[in-house]
Amino acid sequence: MRSVSGERSAGGLIIILFLICLAVDVFAADQAEQIIRITAKKFEYSPNEIRLKKGVPAVLEFTSLDRLHGFICPDLDIRTDINPGKVSTVRLVPQKAGTYDFHCDIFCGEGHEDMAGTIIVEE
Numbered sequence: 001m002r003s004v005s006g007e008r009s010a011g012g013l014i015i016i017l018f019l020i021c022l023a024v025d026v027f028a029a030d031q032a033e034q035i036i037r038i039t040a041k042k043f044e045y046s047p048n049e050i051r052l053k054k055g056v057p058a059v060l061e062f063t064s065l066d067r068l069h070g071f072i073c074p075d076l077d078i079r080t081d082i083n084p085g086k087v088s089t090v091r092l093v094p095q096k097a098g099t100y101d102f103h104c105d106i107f108c109g110e111g112h113e114d115m116a117g118t119i120i121v122e123e
């Protein structure tokens with residue numbers, strides 16, 4: 001009798017541990033960094049619409065396919081140079097949901113003024 005109930009509670013314990021692990025996994029995945037890779041070239045960013053989750057750390061990794069470009073998002077207070085042959089990293093934790101415009105701030109030619117995009121921070 002005793003051993004049967006012992007096995008049962010052991011089985012119950014394993015199920016509980018399994019559920020805890022599952023919950024921790026889901027939580028960890030939710031809080032993991034958002035890594036977004038963006039390429040820059042005359043005269044566009046790809047992607048030019050970046051979606052981030054509010055409160056979740058984000059890493060933006062920029063590479064240039066042709067020449068020196070810039071990236072600035074004034075309302076999120078982030079900027080970087082984007083040099084060809086190098087990954088430029090910007091880290092942020094978006095605190096407020098909204099739509100934020102970014103653009104190139106290093107003159108790169110005829111279409112420079114149109115080199116822009118948006119970051120959308122979602123709840």
Ligand SMILES: [Cu+2]
Binds near residue numbers: 069070104106107115
């Ligand atoms: Cu430019």
